[in-house]
Amino acid sequence: MLQLKNKDLFDFRGYTVIIPSICVGNAAQLACDLLIASKEMERIGSLMHPGLIPVFGPSAYQHDPDERVASCEIYQSKTDKLIVIQFRTPLISRHAQSLHSYLAQLVQQAERVVVLGASFGFEKREIGTSPYEYCVSENFRESHKTELDNVKWMEFKGDVVFGGGNGLQLFHILKDKKIPVMLLFRYVLEGDNSTDAKLIIKELNDLCSSFLQLKLEGEKMKLIVPISWKLLFGNDVTSLIF
Amino acid sequence: MGCPMGFGELNIPSSRAFWDDCDEDEPVLKDKEIKKLQLLYEPNETQTPPPTKIFLLIEGTNISEFVEALLLKNAQRICKISSSKSSLSYVKEQGLLIASLYEDLTNSGEVTELLLPYAKEAEMVITLTVKSKIEYQSENLQNVRDDITFLRGINSQLVHVEELEPPNFVVGVAPGIACWRHNENLAASAYVAYTDNVSLDTLAAKPIIKLLQDLGISCNDTYKPVYRETSHLYM
Numbered sequence: 001m002l003q004l005k006n007k008d009l010f011d012f013r014g015y016t017v018i019i020p021s022i023c024v025g026n027a028a029q030l031a032c033d034l035l036i037a038s039k040e041m042e043r044i045g046s047l048m049h050p051g052l053i054p055v056f057g058p059s060a061y062q063h064d065p066d067e068r069v070a071s072c073e074i075y076q077s078k079t080d081k082l083i084v085i086q087f088r089t090p091l092i093s094r095h096a097q098s099l100h101s102y103l104a105q106l107v108q109q110a111e112r113v114v115v116l117g118a119s120f121g122f123e124k125r126e127i128g129t130s131p132y133e134y135c136v137s138e139n140f141r142e143s144h145k146t147e148l149d150n151v152k153w154m155e156f157k158g159d160v161v162f163g164g165g166n167g168l169q170l171f172h173i174l175k176d177k178k179i180p181v182m183l184l185f186r187y188v189l190e191g192d193n194s195t196d197a198k199l200i201i202k203e204l205n206d207l208c209s210s211f212l213q214l215k216l217e218g219e220k221m222k223l224i225v226p227i228s229w230k231l232l233f234g235n236d237v238t239s240l241i242f
Numbered sequence: 243m244g245c246p247m248g249f250g251e252l253n254i255p256s257s258r259a260f261w262d263d264c265d266e267d268e269p270v271l272k273d274k275e276i277k278k279l280q281l282l283y284e285p286n287e288t289q290t291p292p293p294t295k296i297f298l299l300i301e302g303t304n305i306s307e308f309v310e311a312l313l314l315k316n317a318q319r320i321c322k323i324s325s326s327k328s329s330l331s332y333v334k335e336q337g338l339l340i341a342s343l344y345e346d347l348t349n350s351g352e353v354t355e356l357l358l359p360y361a362k363e364a365e366m367v368i369t370l371t372v373k374s375k376i377e378y379q380s381e382n383l384q385n386v387r388d389d390i391t392f393l394r395g396i397n398s399q400l401v402h403v404e405e406l407e408p409p410n411f412v413v414g415v416a417p418g419i420a421c422w423r424h425n426e427n428l429a430a431s432a433y434v435a436y437t438d439n440v441s442l443d444t445l446a447a448k449p450i451i452k453l454l455q456d457l458g459i460s461c462n463d464t465y466k467p468v469y470r471e472t473s474h475l476y477m
Binding site for chain 1 (some may be wrong): 258260262348378379380381383395396397405406408409410411415417418421422423425
């Protein structure tokens with residue numbers, strides 16, 4: 001169930017939609033957190049679905065303190081024609097297909113969709129190449145041929161993105177619905193993945209400036225860490241167990 | 243990191259994408275039939291939401307006895323919710339609808355949807371989630387260290403209940419209903435009781451009882467859990 005702040009203004013036409021997969025290190029979700037906080041994106045709605053564990057709490061972003069977190073939040077940047085769909089919970093597997101189909105329907109009119117993801121670092125087979133791999137739908141490839149010819153990323157040819165979570169599933173569903181879609185993932189290792197998140201966003205900005213415009217203050221990108229990243233690894237456990 | 247658990251066995255770790263430990267690398271079964279959860283109504287009970295001044299949802303791992311003893315003496319059960327540990331009851335004299343919810347995150351999305359018709363009609367929704375103190379994240383833990391139970395609110399009506407601060411949040415059916423109400427601009431307050439004893443004893447329950455009374459909900463002044471012999475060695 002979609003809950004929109006303003007039903008009349010809901011239109012993805014001409015927009016780039018970024019969807020993080022729930023993957024190793026939560027790297028893609030962290031990247032989206034950075035994007036939303038840094039661009040001070042506006043919350044336009046949230047999504048409820050049986051495939052999502054409901055969540056409620058104080059705002060994750062300091063630029064929007066009156067908002068409340070939900071399991072799936074939708075953000076918009078009108079100036080950049082950018083939508084970010086952020087997830088805060090893992091999925092319930094028996095409803096994942098239904099959720100992905102719903103998302104596909106939601107973004108049907110979008111100009112393009114970028115699914116961000118990650119894969120286990122120890123699955124990378126070629127040393128010395130870019131830590132990013134991608135796959136694209138044919139219609140995405142046609143409309144971004146020049147950009148894709150110039151990227152340093154490797155094109156992913158496999159069937160499984162180990163540790164990629166629901167990213168590849170979602171990619172295939174969007175591709176089947178003829179939505180121009182790219183899956184972009186980075187090889188990461190579990191740990192403090194906030195650095196991976198920053199690198200993912202920087203990579204998107206550096207190499208895809210026609211997709212996203214994250215340049216602030218003359219070519220330098222200023223990243224803002226959201227308030228929800230406080231205590232990222234929890235409390236000092238010793239203080240509560242005694 | 244994946245490590246061999248035994249000779250020849252490869253243990254590929256999961257990516258955390260799926261709550262219920264699904265093997266994400268398996269091909270998706272497209273025609274999988276999903277059995278929907280249902281509300282199991284008592285005989286002669288109507289499915290139409292009753293007139294509700296307050297819809298109170300209390301959720302935790304072991305709170306059914308507490309809710310039963312404190313709030314459900316004069317209540318009429320409407321239905322069971324998916325499992326026999328969760329139920330919906332109504333106190334007609336107070337216009338009070340009470341959901342006693344056993345924490346089951348796997349089904350929480352579905353159960354939230356089942357309760358939406360009731361949430362839609364209520365004048366006010368109040369949710370209470372009982373959680374272990376260890377789940378509370380703060381840079382000032384020393385302030386709550388000595389409290390057996392302390393409270394936090396999200397859109398709290400009560401001045402003396404502090405707002406829950408980031409990065410904390412609550413999950414489950416009760417927060418889901420509160421979230422839905424908030425997004426619909428309908429009146430809702432969510433509370434979290436962080437406690438040393440999630441099953442709630444007399445002391446742990448005290449702040450919760452005071453909270454409910456401050457919110458205008460009529461209930462007993464104290465809670466005394468039923469003593470159960472837990473020894474398996476002697477009768």
